[in-house]
Amino acid sequence: MKIEGKKVNLTSNLPTPLEYLPSISKELGVEFYIKRDDLTSLAMGGNKMRKLEYLAYEALEQGATMLVTAGGAQTNHGRQTAGVAAKLGLKCAIACLDNYPGEISANILLDRLMGADVVFRKPTGAPGEQQAFLNDVIAHYEAQGEKVYFIPFGGSNDVGMLGYYECACELDRQAKAMGIEDATVISAVGSIGTYMGLWCGLKNEGSPLNLTGIAILPFGEDREKRLMEYFASAKESFGLECEAERGDFHIETGYVRGGYNLPNEDVRKAVYLMARKEAIILDPCYTGKAFAGLIDMINEGKIKKGEKIIFLHSGGHPGINTPHHRVEFERELQDGIIMM
Numbered sequence: 483m484k485i486e487g488k489k490v491n492l493t494s495n496l497p498t499p500l501e502y503l504p505s506i507s508k509e510l511g512v513e514f515y516i517k518r519d520d521l522t523s524l525a526m527g528g529n530k531m532r533k534l535e536y537l538a539y540e541a542l543e544q545g546a547t548m549l550v551t552a553g554g555a556q557t558n559h560g561r562q563t564a565g566v567a568a569k570l571g572l573k574c575a576i577a578c579l580d581n582y583p584g585e586i587s588a589n590i591l592l593d594r595l596m597g598a599d600v601v602f603r604k605p606t607g608a609p610g611e612q613q614a615f616l617n618d619v620i621a622h623y624e625a626q627g628e629k630v631y632f633i634p635f636g637g638s639n640d641v642g643m644l645g646y647y648e649c650a651c652e653l654d655r656q657a658k659a660m661g662i663e664d665a666t667v668i669s670a671v672g673s674i675g676t677y678m679g680l681w682c683g684l685k686n687e688g689s690p691l692n693l694t695g696i697a698i699l700p701f702g703e704d705r706e707k708r709l710m711e712y713f714a715s716a717k718e719s720f721g722l723e724c725e726a727e728r729g730d731f732h733i734e735t736g737y738v739r740g741g742y743n744l745p746n747e748d749v750r751k752a753v754y755l756m757a758r759k760e761a762i763i764l765d766p767c768y769t770g771k772a773f774a775g776l777i778d779m780i781n782e783g784k785i786k787k788g789e790k791i792i793f794l795h796s797g798g799h800p801g802i803n804t805p806h807h808r809v810e811f812e813r814e815l816q817d818g819i820i821m822m
């Protein structure tokens with residue numbers, strides 16, 4: 483790596499595998515590879531573990547006794563933060579400005595298994611309510627004597643980005659070893675940290691790999707602004723040699739399918755396809771949606787037949803058990819429940 487960053491080794495199984503998927507390749511008419519970041523060890527894996535290795539180093543260095551982070555009710559990032567806190571002997575709280583889904587299941591169950599608090603507040607839409615909520619949560623634990631290290635949504639700040647800068651270096655080495663360095667890496671885009679880390683890593687290290695992001699939530703003015711500010715801030719923090727204008731970031735914004743984490747039939751079909759052809763479980767919020775978008779891109783000719791694709795599996799499979807998705811799966815999968 484051309485840039486400096488210190489981390490705690492929390493993921494015992496790096497590099498994660500880069501695998502060729504023969505059945506999906508045949509089905510879609512492309513050369514399909516998958517980067518298995520769903521297999522990062524701890525807390526059922528996922529992309530956030532790489533970011534958290536760097537963030538946890540900073541937390542420990544600052545003498546934190548507690549990690550506080552934020553997300554939606556079923557945040558994967560929150561679950562992985564809970565795992566890191568458990569492993570390091572720290573307390574953890576996940577602040578969700580969201581409605582309580584009414585049951586302890588999916589990520590919330592895992593958060594609680596690992597000892598994290600999950601703090602809810604009903605959103606009202608009032609300006610500044612997110613920050614006010616976070617201030618209240620942090621103040622609550624500080625009043626109990628905790629030294630809180632706050633991790634933003636998705637771990638997506640400059641420090642967290644380092645995890646995916648490192649992943650870009652790893653992918654570059656793996657792709658070269660497999661003779662697929664002209665491939666396009668496809669990644670879901672949420673809070674942008676994964677995409678930005680990959681982009682900066684590939685460009686700053688001079689990798690020939692291409693990168694396409696697929697937004698899983700509306701990519702409006704605020705996200706456009708965040709994208710450019712994030713790059714500027716990372717460039718300054720780490721002295722990146724690469725330059726970027728908006729046109730240098732390829733993010734597909736047309737496959738959002740109604741909004742964040744909404745049940746969607748095309749996404750479920752994509753989840754079934756991957757599960758039934760390759761026994762790899764995607765999730766309905768991020769990776770299933772990105773895979774559905776990728777299938778659309780192939781059907782629309784944006785990705786040509788025979789092209790080499792590396793799909794980043796960023797984890798999230800506990801999400802199949804969130805109540806509003808589970809009810810759809812139950813309905814569609816009933817026909818294979820057979821009583822004899």
Ligand SMILES: Cc1ncc(COP(=O)(O)O)c(C=O)c1O
Pocket residue numbers: 528529558559636638670671672673674675676677765768769796797798799
């Ligand atoms: C499973 C999964 N994939 C992808 C993402 C998107 O990553 P980022 O927020 O860094 O854009 C997330 C974010 O929470 C996630 O949980």
